[in-house]
Amino acid sequence: MSERMRFNTALLHGGNRSDAATGATMTPIYQSSAFEHGSAEKLAQIFHNTAPGFSYTRINNPTVASFEQRMAELEHGVAAVATASGMAAVFNAVMNLVRSGDEVIASASIYGGTIDLFRDLESYGITTRYVTEVTPEALAEAVTEKTRVVFAETIGNPKLNVLDIPAVAAYVHGRGLPLIVDNTVATPYLCRPLELGADIVVESTSKYINGSGNSISGLIADSGRFSWEEARYPDLAPYRRFGPMAYTAKLRNALFRDTGACLSPFNAYLNSIGLETLGLRMERACDNAMALAGWFETSGLVDAVSYPGLESAPGHALAQKQFGGRYGAMVTIRTGSRERAFGVIDRLRYALKVSNIGDSKTLVLHPESTIFCHESEEDARRAGVYPDTIRISVGIEDIEDLILDFEQALRGKESTYGRGGFCGA
Numbered sequence: 433m434s435e436r437m438r439f440n441t442a443l444l445h446g447g448n449r450s451d452a453a454t455g456a457t458m459t460p461i462y463q464s465s466a467f468e469h470g471s472a473e474k475l476a477q478i479f480h481n482t483a484p485g486f487s488y489t490r491i492n493n494p495t496v497a498s499f500e501q502r503m504a505e506l507e508h509g510v511a512a513v514a515t516a517s518g519m520a521a522v523f524n525a526v527m528n529l530v531r532s533g534d535e536v537i538a539s540a541s542i543y544g545g546t547i548d549l550f551r552d553l554e555s556y557g558i559t560t561r562y563v564t565e566v567t568p569e570a571l572a573e574a575v576t577e578k579t580r581v582v583f584a585e586t587i588g589n590p591k592l593n594v595l596d597i598p599a600v601a602a603y604v605h606g607r608g609l610p611l612i613v614d615n616t617v618a619t620p621y622l623c624r625p626l627e628l629g630a631d632i633v634v635e636s637t638s639k640y641i642n643g644s645g646n647s648i649s650g651l652i653a654d655s656g657r658f659s660w661e662e663a664r665y666p667d668l669a670p671y672r673r674f675g676p677m678a679y680t681a682k683l684r685n686a687l688f689r690d691t692g693a694c695l696s697p698f699n700a701y702l703n704s705i706g707l708e709t710l711g712l713r714m715e716r717a718c719d720n721a722m723a724l725a726g727w728f729e730t731s732g733l734v735d736a737v738s739y740p741g742l743e744s745a746p747g748h749a750l751a752q753k754q755f756g757g758r759y760g761a762m763v764t765i766r767t768g769s770r771e772r773a774f775g776v777i778d779r780l781r782y783a784l785k786v787s788n789i790g791d792s793k794t795l796v797l798h799p800e801s802t803i804f805c806h807e808s809e810e811d812a813r814r815a816g817v818y819p820d821t822i823r824i825s826v827g828i829e830d831i832e833d834l835i836l837d838f839e840q841a842l843r844g845k846e847s848t849y850g851r852g853g854f855c856g857a
């Protein structure tokens with residue numbers, strides 16, 4: 433069987449799903465901090481990477497390793513490292529490559545938490561330059577001799593712009609730089625960035641991979657293809673002997689274990705359950721998002737709707753080419769004013785008012801007053817966030833119910849509370 437498994441088959445049979453020790457059909461929760469071995473010598477070998485095995489859960493754990501292998505298979509990576517959160521994944525993935533004095537180039541329309549992180553890294557001498565859209569043309573102006581990493585999202589959260597991964601990867605490779613892609617919103621269901629030329633994938637598996645919003649977690653997957661030039665990445669030099677595993681070997685043997693950013697076995701287990709239905713959930717959620725976005729567009733009830741599946745979307749042609757016929761499950765709308773946005777959100781019956789995305793249930797958020805509350809107005813605009821923007825993470829409910837609910841919420845009267853009109857009016 434030389435042919436690669438198709439997506440839904442790989443969700444169920446890819447990587448190391450079962451448990452050789454017991455025959456359990458899914459790797460059980462190995463809720464143990466440390467692992468005992470028969471001799472001091474065996475433990476020494478494990479510590480020196482000369483024998484396989486587990487020593488301490490901060491470094492690795494069988495339940496976590498099973499989740500990592502399944503994800504590496506889905507993202508077409510040579511290896512994957514699971515982390516305690518998506519932010520731990522972004523932090524470790526970038527910091528594995530930079531030192532004080534280095535620069536990162538990032539898309540201005542990335543997740544607000546990542547913008548916060550990049551700002552906080554400035555105290556450590558790592559600066560980030562933002563470009564409105566990551567394109568070869570924009571990069572040609574932004575790359576300097578200090579650049580070490582280019583960072584972007586497959587589908588920007590919440591702007592929903594689409595990254596041209598093959599074009600950007602070709603350009604950055606020509607400049608001797610790696611491309612890190614945050615694949616949280618697209619998920620490997622829509623797109624495998626490593627397959628399209630990216631070098632490292634990060635994602636918040638708290639979202640679609642988990643699918644039920646029951647654990648925070650993240651992932652770093654490595655294509656194993658980038659050759660880390662010694663002059664530019666001196667800290668990677670000792671790991672070059674690991675060949676395609678150089679990046680992951682450095683991560684596992686240095687910063688990842690230093691920061692203690694390990695995923696708990698329990699959360700890895702929950703993610704492994706969620707993972708198996710990713711294809712079915714995404715199929716349904718993307719179809720719902722498409723229908724809802726189409727309905728918004730013709731309803732006359734919103735000022736603007738943004739969804740890569742709409743022909744009117746700037747990234748539509750690229751999304752069509754890159755994502756194989758579906759467009760993700762995130763939609764944003766503009767409602768005319770912040771007050772109206774708040775009113776619409778409050779009137780929704782099904783959608784949960786929460787700050788995450790990627791649950792089976794529909795979720796809504798007013799990004800400007802929440803995940804972008806620490807950003808300047810200019811940064812928020814560049815990320816596609818306006819005072820009247822509502823971000824919708826479309827779930828797998830019956831679409832008829834979702835449309836009816838948004839319709840009543842959008843048609844509803846604004847509350848007159850606070851305007852003096854609620855007394856007998």
Ligand SMILES: *Cc1c(COP(=O)(O)O)cnc(C)c1O
Pocket residue numbers: 517518519520522543545546585589614616617635636637638639648649650789
């Ligand atoms: C949520 C999110 C993150 C951060 O992940 P956590 O699991 O919340 O730490 C990073 N990137 C994107 C695109 C996200 O949506």
